[in-house]
Amino acid sequence: MSENALKETVIRLADPVVRSLGLVIWGVEVVQAGRMAVRLFVDVPSGAPESPQAADGEKNEAPSSASIGQCEEISRHLGLALEVEDAVPSAYVLEVSTPGLTRLFFSLDQMRPYLGDMVEARLHAPVAPEAAAGPADCGGAAPRRLWRGRLAAVEADAFVLEPAALSPEGEVSPEGLPPVRLPWTAVRRASRMYIFRQPVKPGKGPGKGSGKGSRKTPGKSAGPVPAHGEASPEAK
Template identity: 35%
Template sequence: MQRTSIVPEKIRELISPFLTAKGLAVWGVELAASGHRQLVRLYLDLADDVVRTPERRGVTIDECATVSRHLGTLLEMEDLFHGPYVLEVSSPGFGRRFFSADQLPAYIGEAIEAKLAAPRDGRKRFRGKLSAVDGSRVTMTVNPGPQAFSLSFEFDEADKVRLIHAFDAISEGEAADGDA
């Protein structure tokens, strides 16, 4: 069990100097089983000090490929995995998963989905708008509208928290508020 927390940190440590030089940063690292192989997913984003412009909105496919080749070489030299593994490098994407509470404040007001480790009121999965983050405490408004309620939890109580990307410009509730 301890090994699963050590490996993502070691991967961060190995690749961070290379990423910093390229204006990139680790968004998160996931480990999972894939058949008889270890699956390693590295999510990249622009570094905090990189200004986003219409031409530079995120990580490119070429950057992911370059990082994948470099990290693959580093992992082979470090021999972190005892057996075969699959390395995937990508941007977090529209439905980005959050790996720590400190990634959340920039997304206050956005739609998120939280899957809790233990059920609350008979369910584990909640969708709503992120309303506040206080340290590691996350508060979201579930079921926006007349049935809305507030749900607060410690980030570590969630198995997964992810952004829900809305492709629609305006939801029905927002249109009723006169924002249209």
């Protein structure tokens, strides 16, 4: 089974239980390094209405993300369904989690609510800003496979980044380059960058802290777990 076919199978098998819990599928990632990892990301629907008011009149806020218990329930159902269909021919690990703060983007529509945020894009081939496609010594920018910058626009078939660097203290500094337009078909992996700003300690100015500027903050997760959700180290 091809990677795309496997993703479609995971979505088909997971969708009923995900919907029954009031959630939506954000995307599926298949990682081939070492033992295969099949990662399903689930989220609350965008624009989900708030829960009705409680009996005492206080408003119950709608959950901001799926719970660990929900991820575990989805993992159990999906793991069993994959086993029944024998969808994965080799040993694998199934992971079910929320997208988290550093969420991967699986479509351009998913990027639209994050205009102005920092985004990291890894490409299949190097791309240069269109307005700076000349030689680097003539003021142009060299093509890159990795671009980081503020998400400036999302088009029908591409998105635009304003190139920027992130300091270890979490400060965003524009690179002074023209915006770079990245066709979606050229993107291998695009994700939101979570900016963690280190608090300035007394007696220390900006730039003197020892913390990391951007750290990956995982979402709630039920994985990694074996494919059928048991404690066995082997999925098959």
